[in-house]
Amino acid sequence: MRLFSLATLLISSMLFAQQVEKSKIAIKYAETITVDDLRDNLNILASDALEGRETGTRGQKMAAAFISSDFESNGLLAPVDREINDSYFQTFKLFASSPAEGYIRINDKTYTANTDFFYSGNPINMEELESKLVFLGTGEREDFLKQDLRGKSVFVLNKDMQKMRGILHLADSLSINAIFTPLAQTESEFQNITTRVKGFFEQTQITLSDPAQVKTPTIGSVYLSPQLTEFLLGKSISELQAWIDSKKSYKSIKAKPFKYKINKKVKTIESENVLGMIEGTDLKDEVIVISCHYDHIGITNGEINNGADDDGSGTSAIMEMSEAFAQAVKDGNGPRRTLLFIAFTGEEKGLLGSEHYADHPIIPLENTIVNLNIDMIGRKDDPHPNNDNYVYLVGSDKLSGQLHNISEAVNSAYFNLDLDYTYNDENHPDRIYYRSDHWNFAKNNIPVIFYTNGFHPDYHKPTDTVDKIEFELLKKRTQLVFYTAWELANRNDRPLVDKKN
Template sequence: MKKRFWLVGAMAYMLSFSISAQDATALKYGATITAADLEKHLRFIASDELAGRDTGTEGQKMAASYIKDHFEKWGLAGPVDGGYYQVFNLVSNSYPGVSLQVGKNKMQQNKDFIFVGDADMKKSQKAAIVFVGDGSKESLAKVDVKGKLAAVWAIGARTQNIVKDAMEAGAIGVIVTTMEDQTAFDRLAARYAAMTGGRLGFERPTVQEPAFMVSGTQMAAIFGATVDQVKAALGNPASVAPAQATFQVKKQTTTVPTENVLGYLEGTDKKEEVLVLSAHYDHVSPGADGRIIPGADDNGSGTVAVMEIAEAFALAAKDGIKPRRSVLFIALTAEEKGLLGSQYYVENPIFPLENTVNNLNIDMLGRIDNVYKDAEDTNYLYAIGSEMLSSHLKKILDYNNITYTGLNLDYRYDDPADPNRFYFRSDHYNFAKYNIPSIFFFSGLHNDYHTPEDTIDKIEFPLMTTRAQLIFHLAWDLANREKRNPVDGSNNRGDR
C-alpha cells in the first residue's frame, strides 16, 4: 500500500505535541476542516444537478447560491453593498456562419478547422494563402502577406501573438497550426463543437481578425504537401506555392450575466489590510457527446476548500478570536473562459488593491496527478508563484508546512519559463499583475482533466483535507503576523 494517508496522519499526530504550546488555537480551528465536510459540499457542487457549472448557466447560479448560503450561515458579511454577489455582464460571441474553402475543398468547422479569431463579414472574400513558416518577424519579412491569408506553422506558440504579428504585417487573416498531433487537435475541435453558448468575454468592438486553426496534417493538405515537406520549408517559406481560399465569418452576440461570490470577515487592529483566498467555482459545458463534465477536481475541490477555510475562520470569530487583518473569501466565476471573474474583481475591487496583502488561490486540490500517481510517497502539493513577488512568502509557507502538515511542497512549476505556463493559467495571476504576492495551490493534471470522468469518487479526501489545512494555517499566519510580507522585487515577474 502506498504511503498516502497513514503518513499524513502520523506526521500531524507527532507535530501536534511539538507545537501545541505555540499555537493550539490554529490547530483547533484547522482541525474543523474535515474530509466529511469537504465531501458533503463537493457532492452538491459536482452533482449532475449543476450540469458542469458552465458560466451563465442555471447550474452556475445554483452553485453561487449554495456558496453564498454557506458564507451567510457562518456569519461572514456580504461586502458588495451589503450583498454577497459581485454581478457583472459578459457577452457571448458565437460564429454560426463561418466557412472556409481551399480550392474546391469545403472545410468543415470544428472538424477540419477551428475558428479562433474575431470578425463579422457581410459577404465572402477570396484571398491567396501564403506560407510564412513559423510566423516570426524574420519569416514574415520573407513573404508578401499583404491582402492574403498567412499560413503559420507555430507549434507550441500562442495563437494570439501569431495572429497579432501576421495582421500587423498586412495579412487579412491567419491559418495557424499550433499542435501537430491530430488526436490533440481533434480533442480541441470537439470542445469547440460543444460550446453551443459561444465564447464568453468582456464586451469590445469586433476586430476584423479572421483566424483559423488547423492540424499539422490539414496544414500540409492545404498546400498539397506532406507534413515533412512543410517542415522542410520552414527556413524558406516562399518556396511553398500559394493556395486559394474563399472564406466568410458571421457573428452573433448575446449578454450573459454572471457573478463572483464574496464573503468577508473584518479584522481587528489591521482591518484595513485584506488577505484574499480564492477559487473558481465555474467549470465547462457538457462535452460534444452531451455528457456532463462535473469538474469535481477542477475546481469543485478548490471551491469547497475555500468554503471550509472560511468556516474555520468564522468559527474562531464566533469564539471571539478574530484575525488582525480582514479576510476576503471569493468564489470566482468564468475562470475557464479566460480568468474573467478575477479580472473583473481586480479591475473593480471591493477593497483597495494597495491594501490587499496576498492572494492564496486554490485550483484543483483533490487528486494525485500523472507525475505522482506511481510514486511511493504521494503526500505532495504544488505551490506556484510564492517567490515571484516577495522573497518572504515562500519562507512563510515552508514554515507553516513544517510546523503543521509535513507535505512535500513541490515547486517545480514555480517558474514563468515552465512550458505548461501554469503560473499564467489560474486566477492568482490577475492579482499578481497588480504586484500582490500570490500563491497558486495545485495538485496537478490527470487524465480526467476536462472530461466526464472528473468525478467525486476519484477525490483523495484525506489528502485533500491536509492540503486545505495547510492553506488555512498559512492564511491564519498571514492574517495575524505583525508585518505584511514585502513586495521586494527580488523575483518580480507578475507583469509577464
C-alpha cells in the same frame, strides 16, 4: 549581568508561552475543519443536479447560491455594493461567441467551415470578402515586408506553431485579412486530426469584452485540408515545399480567385463571483484574499463533468475555512486583518472571474497583501501514488521571499507536509503559475501561494467524481491553508514584496 540574563530568559519564556497559546487557538479552529463537512459540501457541489457548473449555466448559478448561503449562515459579511445593497455576488456580463456561417467559394465549388477547413479569430458581423491570396513560402518576416499586403490574405507553409503565433501578430500589424495554412500534410492525416480538433473549433468562446465591438473584425488563421490547398493553389503540399526548397520566386504561385465568409454569433450572458468577508480588527484595512474557482466544464457528449477535484475540492475547502474563521470571530478571536473569501466563476474560460475582480476590486488592490489560491487539492497525482503527505506549491517565492519563509515555517510548525515545488520552476512546460486565478493577483504584484495536487487521469473528464476524493488528505491540505492564512492575518507585518513581475 546576571539580572540581565534572568530578565532576558523571562522575556523569552513569556514570548514562547504566548506563541504556544496562539498556536493552541489556531489549532482549536483548524480542528473545526472536518472530513464530514468537506464531504457534505462536495456532495452538493459535484452532484449531477449542478450539471457540471459551466459558466453562465443554471448549474453554475445553483452552485453560487449554495456558496453564498453558506457564507451567510456562517455570518460572513456580504461585501459587494455595501453602500447600496449588500450582496455576496459580484455579477458581470460575459460574451459567448460561437461559429455561425462559414464557407470558401472557388468558382462554383463551396468548401464548408469545420469540415473542409477550420478557423480561429474574431470574425463578427463580417460580410463576404473577395480576397487575393498571396503565397509567402514559410512566412519569413522579410517576405511580408517586401510588398503591400493590406486587405489581402496570405498563404504560408509552416508547421512551427510558435512561429505561426509570430506570423499572426505580424499579419495583424500589417492589416492582412487572414493567414491560410494547411492543417495536415495528407488527406488521411487531416481526417484523423479533424476528429480531435472539431469540438475545439466548434465550441463557444467566452470573453469579458464584446467581440462585436471590435472595429476591425479579423479571421486570424484558416487551417485548410490538403485537398482544398491543392485546389486553391494548383499544387500539392509536397509540390509547394519543393518550390520553397528550390528557392523559386513565390510570385509564380498564383492562387485561384475566391470568395469567403466566416462568421461567429455572439450572445450576452451573466455570471457571478461569490464573495464573503470577515472584517479584521486593528489591521482591517489590509486584506488577505483566499480563493478558488467554483465553475467547471459542464456537459460534454451528453455526460456531466462533475468536477469534484477541479475545483469542487478547493470550493469546499474555502467554505470550511470561512466557517472556522467565523467561529473564531464569535469567540472573540477574530483576525487582525480582513479576510476576503472569493469563489471565482469563469476560470475554465480563461481566468475571467478573477480578471474581472482584479479590474473591479471591491477593496483597492493595493490593500490586498496576499492571495492564497486553491485549485484541486482532493487527489494524488501519478508522481505521488503512495504519498498521503504532499501538496504542490507555486508562486510563494516569486514576489516575496518573506511569504515563502512564512509558508515554510507554518508547514513545519503544524504538519511537515512534503511541499513540492516542481511546478514552481519557471521553465516547467505546464506553466502553472499563469494558469489559475492567482495569476490575476500576481500580475498586479500581489504575492500569491497556489495550492494544488497536480494532474490525474480524471482531469476534465466525467470521471472526476466524489468517490475518487481522498478526504483525509483534503482536510490536511485545507488546514495547511488555514494555518497559513491565520499566521498572515495575525502577524505584525505584511509580507515584504521584494520582487516584481
